Amino acid sequence: MRSGQQAALGKDLLDFMDALAIETAILVGYDWGGRACCIVAALWPERVDRLVSIGGYNIQNIPASRQPEPADIERRYWYQWYFNTERGRQGLAQNRREICRMLWEMWSPNWRFDDATFDRTAAAFDNPDFVDIVIHSYRHRFKAAPGNPKLEAIEDQLAQQPKIGVPSVILHGACDGVDVAAGSEQAYRHFTGPYSRRVVPVAGHFLPREAAKDVVEAVVGAIA
Template sequence: MDVAGVTFRRIALPDLGLHVAEAGPDSGVPTILLHGFPEFWYGWRHQIGPLAASGLRVVAPDQRGYGLSDKPDGLDAYHLDRLAGDVIALADSCGFPTVRLVGHDWGGLVAWWAASLYPERIERLAILNAPHPGIVGDYMRHHPGQWLRSTYVGLFQIPGLPERLLTADRCRVLRRALTTTSRPGAFAAADLDRYVAAWLQPGAMTGMLNWYRALVRLPRANPPRVRMPTLILWGRQDTALQAGLAEASLTLCDDGRIRWYDHASHWLAHEEPDAVNADLIDFLA
């Protein structure tokens, strides 16, 4: 895939293999980028080059269940503890004692959780439109509007049906979801073709949905605080996540701040790449 300066390899973790995109100097500060649903490493296509050019060593995996990475069976394989553990196992496999961690959407939930569970391994944390998992349940109880925005998660719990719905007609529902919830032009036709190819990998749609199916099993009481410097980038026009989730997440941070994007949606890294890249480079490098 023609993202300048990016190389690819498969990295064997103790219990599965991940396909990763890499860029930047070997001696650069290790920086892991975690995509969300329904993306894969390519969701960071606007960020990888500029971050690498700033001197960071960038590693962007297809997370488990996605793209060309392994897709283990069963919901237990997608428990948030396992997903956070993949971040640390990936750092270990790359020889990184510590990393700077960036996550968007589901990748943001994983990044929050890894930062809470493994604070000694995460130097800096940057989150794009993703709440800390520890605040979501309480927030939804007090903000029914967010509960209404999240009803699709209930649909995803049904075995088999969402897979058929989301893969029909070259994944028409997902393609439409990306284009109707983002600014016009954020996802070009050629980009959507690449997403479709990733979504139609054998087992991928079930793996992707299993993240949601496993989440309802997660006990989220009294999450550990986030100790490292934390930057939350949040597009206020997000149709799925209320901005209050960013503020609630900030209350768990010892050293955090929010940078609001008033005119960006959930897909701010695609809609405002130059500004997002500048904010990330300023914070990470």
């Protein structure tokens, strides 16, 4: 099964660490990658030295996913509703680069990337699994598609919104066009260990590209 559900992302990261014989690591990620990092930190904390999660507590609250958000948040998630339709699946298949570039521009309004920068990443959108996994992710999170039965035990744990006890730094771009910075203000409730949150001025969604220095400082700096 080509699964985009959050349990698959977390298990993939854990399996990757196992394959490389990495016992413990500093995990750094944003968006889907941040979700994978948060899942490993929550469920397998013995494998994590430190967590740098861009965007906050990225584990989805799927049991509550059908509850409406404020209008501005719903507007920012238009593409997620689009991908929950058959038209959206076909649109992503036919216009994958156009859709993704538009999302980059919306999510990071102050980042002036060039064609070469986009094209280096866009090659991944041609992967034959790309559409299936993206569509499954955005449907599963709203209970509109079944998950992989092999991952249900992990999904059951994630449905409880497990807390993260490893030392953690939250970063958030002040101008993030999809996940507004205010959305991580209450993230501390999900953390029980040493914790710090920093909002990066001007930057949007792609902090590793837009504010690499801030990400590096979060990895090597003190938490407090």
